[in-house]
Amino acid sequence: MHLSGITWVMVIAAAVWAMLLARTFQIQVVDGEKYRQIASNRAQDRTIRVAPRGRILDRNGNVLAQSIQERNKDEANKWDTRRVYPQGVLASQLLGRVGRDGQGLFGLEYQFDEEFRGTDGWQIRVLSGNRVVQAGRKMEGADPIPGKDLVLTIDKNIQEIAENALKAGVEKYRAQSASAIIADPATGEILAMANYPSFDPNVPLTAKSQAKQNDCISKIYEPGSTFKAITAATAIETKSVNPKTVFSGEKGRWAFGSGSKDVIHDDGGRDHGDHDMTGAMAVSSNIIFAKIADSIGDEKFFSYIRKFGFRTKTSIELPGEEVMPLKELGEWSGRTGKTVGFGHEIMVNPMQMVMSYCAIANGGNLLQPTIVREWRSSDGEVLERNSPEKVRRVISEESAAQVRTMLRKVVETGTGQRVNSKYLSDIYFGGKTGTAEKYSSDLKGYDKSKQISSFIGLVPAENPSYVCMVFVDEPKGSTSGGATAGPIFRKIMEDIYFSPLISPAYYNLENIVPNEKCNLEFVGLSRIAAKKQADQSGCPISFVNGENEGSTVVATEYDFENGGRKLRLGSLRLQKMPDLKGLSLRDALEQIGELSGVVEYEGKGWVKRQIPEPNAPLKRNEKFKLVLSEKG
Structure with a gap:
């Protein structure tokens, strides 16, 4: 078809x-x-909403680490999260840092990475034909759950004081490094944990590996004479030695056996003379403390060394704590117990030493050290709060008190005399110096040219608020603990007591040996008038923020190094009393810091009452009174 x-x-x-x-x-x-x-x-498309990483705060709420969002340079609609450390180098080894993937690499960032991370959310976004996100059109999703905020026991101001003192000490004594720990002996809280050299975690590529190491928990060393306090405490507690018993100093050389190694010398073969336990502690006699340890007996001494916590880690909430196993009693030679008595043949870390001294300071209880004060949600709700944790009672209150008296004598008349502060006339320090040669594997023995110098102190000596340890690695020149670590310790304590924000007592010119020529009022004067008044009286002054910053003296502080006054220039803008109710003491003092007058306060917690009242007119040389309470 x-x-x-x-x-x-x-x-x-x-x-x-x-x-x-x-x-x-x-x-x-x-x-x-x-x-x-x-x-x-x-x-x-489906996008991940990264959960904000939890912040790290000091005990007063100062931010030490936080995450911020920044717009991506290549994708306008994409935001990147960056971890920042607002205080720079402060507490850098303690905090650690995160990597590019946001994961903690070391320090607290590593230890609590899971708690900081939170839970990521997600979002479905509506796109236009050319795959541009259409604003205002959202579909289903899940909000991210922010990570927890960590509040530390660290006090930013005390930490800063410690780090500044260490930096100056390392430079002065030409040391490899230095570290410090400051603890509250009543609670085990660590108020500062400082190391120098340090690094800025905001620019990690500049940091050397040593600068990232937290020597406060990872340094293993022989404690030297600082261990004599442990020997004394054991001897008194076990009643092995009457503290009043006088021992022979053997003219600086004690041969306790027939072998060539059965000889103990005092430092440089020096003859310290004959002493009881207190005198031997003051002059730091190795020979007498070897005899005291021998009187205790190896088995009993070994038992108390363990009780003081020297066999195990302190288990502080930080990664990287190192310990050297305590030599088993069966491995002790006839010499071991004697040399351990003055801090040789035993390896410790600084945190172990601090906590053992805390036991002496608080009346005999070994506490669990802690760096964590509390955990909070992102909106400030307290989720978990730490409480002091007692590990065990090691010695009695009476034994602890006797050792504290001995430690006071060390500073008063012994090897720690350089620790005495002429500016804190009514605050008595106690403590013990220590100097130990470092072991060299190359020499197969001790290297006399490389030493670790240390000082552990109690402040005040009889009823301590602080236990502070400073140790200096390989100082040059004068290498003894009393000549290096001791002065650094003193500087830290002076700065703490002269800081009105952190001092356990309100210290001002009344607490110092004053320069009568500086008994002047400078606040409110112009720069020119202040200089004229100072020159007429013969008072040395300096302007801490330069002579061209503002025109009026707004604050002063005592310059106890030069016997003068430091003046800060600015503008006196406040004419009425601010409302301070509900503020912490620190915040309240910052509010009125530019006003002329004297501040008195009582209690602790937050401001509940103030004099003058809010908005009251202010006059020069005003007297301020703050009443604080922890109750709402």
């Missing part, structure tokens, strides 16, 4: 139409779900 051209066209058109119908049926019905999903994916 012959078909015309028109008929062929119609047949072909019908076939094409049938094919189109079939294809449409397949797309819309048979494969409909598949193509709807493809279209949906092209019109929207």
Whole structure:
């Protein structure tokens, strides 16, 4: 059959139409779900909403680490999260840092990475034809759950004081490094944990590996004479030695056996003379403390060394704590017990030493050290609060008190005399110096040219608020603990007591041996008038923020190094009393820091009452009184 051209066209058109119908049926019905999903994916996407990493705060709420969001340079609609450390180098080894993936690498950032991370959320976003996010059109999603905030026991101000003192000490004594720990002996809270050199975690590529190391928990060393306090405490507690018993100093050389190694010398073979336990502690006689340890007996001494915590880690909430296993009693030679008595043949870390001295300071209880004060939610709710944890009672209150008296004598008349502060006339320090040669594997013995010098102090000596340890690695020149670590300790304590924000007592010029020529009022004077008044009286002054910063003296502090005054220039803008109710003491003092007058306060916690009242007119030399309470 012959078909015309028109008929062929119609047949072909019908076939094409049938094919189109079939294809449409397949797309819309048979494969409909598949193509709807493809279209949906092209019109929207799923993005991860990274959970904000929890912050790290000091005990007063100062931010030490936090995460911020920054717009991505390449993708306008993308935000990147960056970890920042607002205080720079402060407590850098303690805090650690995070990597590019936001994961903690070391320090607290590593230890509590899971708690800081929180839970990521997600969001479906609607896109336009060219895959640009359409603003205002949102679909389902899940909000991220922020990580927890960590509040430390660290006090930012005390930490800063310690770090500044260490830096100055390392430079002065040309040391490799130095570290300090400051603890509250009543609670085991660590108020400062400082190391120098340090690094800025905001620019980690500049940091050397040593600068990232937290020597306060990872340094293993022989404690030297600082261990004599442990020996004395054991001897008194076990009644092995009457503290009044006088021992011979053996003229600086004691041969206790027939072997060539059965000889103990005092420092440089010096003859310290004959002493009872207190005198031996003051002059730091190795020979007498070897005899005291021998009187205790190895088995009893070994037992108390363990009780003081020297066999195990302190388990502070930080990674990287190192300990050297205590030599088993069966491995002790006839010499071991005697040399351990003055801090040789035993390896410790600084945190172990601090906590053992805390036991002496608090009346005999070994406490669990802690760096964690509390955990909070992102909106400030307290989720968990730490309480002091007693590990065990090691010695009695009476034994602890006797050792504290001995430690006071060390500073009063012995090797720690350089620790005495002439500026804190009514605050008595106690403590013990220590100097130990470092062991050299190359020499297969002690290297006399490399030493670790240390000082552990109690302040005040009889009823301590602080236990502070300073140790200096490889100082040059004068290397004894009393000549290096001791002065650094003194500087730290002086700065703490002269800081009105952190001092356990309110210290001002009345607490110092004053320069009568500086008994002047400078606040409110112009720079020129202040200089004129100082020159007429013969009072040395300096301007701590330069002579061109503002025109009026707004604050002063005592310059106890030069016997003068330090003046800060600025503008006295406050004319009325601010409302301080509900503020912490620190914040309240900052509010009124530029006002002329004397501040008195009582209690602790937050301001509940103030004199003058809020908005009251202020006069020069105003007297301010703050009443604080921890109750709401």
